[in-house]
Amino acid sequence: MTEPRRFQLHRDQDISGVSGTGIVADGVLWPDGTADLRWRGPRPSAVHWDRLDDAEAIHGHNGATRFVWLDTASAPDAERKYTPRGFRIYAEVTDRYGSRVSVQESSLATEDCVWIFAKNDRDENPSPHLTVDNARVIRDALAEFLREWNEAESGAPSQEEPTP
Numbered sequence: 001m002t003e004p005r006r007f008q009l010h011r012d013q014d015i016s017g018v019s020g021t022g023i024v025a026d027g028v029l030w031p032d033g034t035a036d037l038r039w040r041g042p043r044p045s046a047v048h049w050d051r052l053d054d055a056e057a058i059h060g061h062n063g064a065t066r067f068v069w070l071d072t073a074s075a076p077d078a079e080r081k082y083t084p085r086g087f088r089i090y091a092e093v094t095d096r097y098g099s100r101v102s103v104q105e106s107s108l109a110t111e112d113c114v115w116i117f118a119k120n121d122r123d124e125n126p127s128p129h130l131t132v133d134n135a136r137v138i139r140d141a142l143a144e145f146l147r148e149w150n151e152a153e154s155g156a157p158s159q160e161e162p163t164p
Contacts, residue, residue: 005029006070009037009059012086024065027055057152090114091141093134101128103141112152114145 009025020041027037035052037059039045049055052067059065066086081089088105095101099120106113116138118128128134 008068009065010068011065090145091137093137095128095134096131099126099128112149
């Protein structure tokens, strides 16, 4: 990423009972990966984050708050996808027989989990028949999920590299 990107926090449910719902904050993701966030409301404040993922982990409230981008991405890895409920979609591929396979963050509140979904045009949920390229995408998506989980658990960036 070479240019700053603006975003807003859209809160669908006020888990803490403090900031309300709707657009609750405005932010900027800087080219070096740091982010600044300015809270709206009767007691506005500002906070700086060394990593946007940390801000998402604290303020995302498991999908109750969505990070909505106002500017288009200038780098492929800046384009993250989310479900309508605000959960991360790590990858989507089409398998050998045309089924759509996705790896998605789970909404389970008791532990960190990830879903692997498959759906075909007949609205059936078949077992995915993955090509080698499909499997590599899914492997990398699962490795990213595990890196994020390790970082959240330890509070520090993970040094773990995905196994090719």
